[in-house]
Amino acid sequence: MASLLDSLVQHFDLCVNAIKHTEGGFAAVKKAATDNQLPDGVTVSGVIEEPSNDSGLKPLSDEDRRQMLTVLSNDAAEVEDVVLELHQRLQSMEEQHDQIQEHVATLTASYTSTIAAFTILETIGSRLPAYIASSQDFLLRWADYKAQIFEQMEELESMRIFYEGYMTSYHGLIEEVARRKAAEDKMKALLKKTMEQVRKLHDADRREREAFRRYVGDYLPSDLWPGLVANAPRFDITIVGEEIEGEGDAEQKESQR
Helix, strand or coil: CHHHHHHHHHHHHHHHHHHHCCCCHHHHHHHHHHHHCCCCCCCHHHHCCCCCCCCCCCCCCHHHHHHHHHHHHHHHHHHHHHHHHHHHHHHHHHHHHHHHHHHHHHHHHHHHHHHHHHHHHHHHHHHHHHHHHHHHHHHHHHHHHHHHHHHHHHHHHHHHHHHHHHHHHHHHHHHHHHHHHHHHHHHHHHHHHHHHHHHHHHHHHHHHHHHHHHHHCCCCCCCCCHHHCCCCCCCCCCCCCCCCCCCHHHHHHHHHC
16 A cells, blocks of 8 residues: 555656646646535645746756656556555455454453453462362361261161061061961860860769769768769869960960859
């Protein structure tokens, strides 16, 4: 862009020089400027000084004038392209400027985040010795707690084994109680039947003894044989062995009857 601007400046200077060496050139430029309505603040006199009689310009030869006009004519065709290229380069630079601004904003945000991260790291670094000491203390305490936990886990395992055995034994106890009850019922039924037979035999023996005493009582002395006047013996069945507190006596009495 600087090279393009330099070429435009050289072309402009050459135009100014041509106007100065052309009779009536300043008036024509001024008229053209007036007709084209230049922007406010822009005047022809501010760019091209109005020639005066003592301007000190050296007259040009016809050959020099022809060469100068040829150069101007050739360069005039390229001015529009140069200006267009300048605008294109300016637009490209503006687009790059927006991208650069976005990149700068990203870098600024990254820089801010990095500073914040380093600030946090600095804070952590200052507290790190205390954290290390606390972690060491935690490890020691955790070792003690872990040993206690293992001991309690062993106790829990022992309790689990005990209660599992207790549950199994309890079910076995229920079955054993039912079995014993059935066996006891069978024995009681058998004893009841036996006692009925014993009572029958006892009653028959008692009747026989009374009949024998009536038959021989008047002839035989009572002291001849001690069993002569003795009553028939009574037999009782007694439960010996396992008893339940509060129930043993009642069961024994029930069995005797």
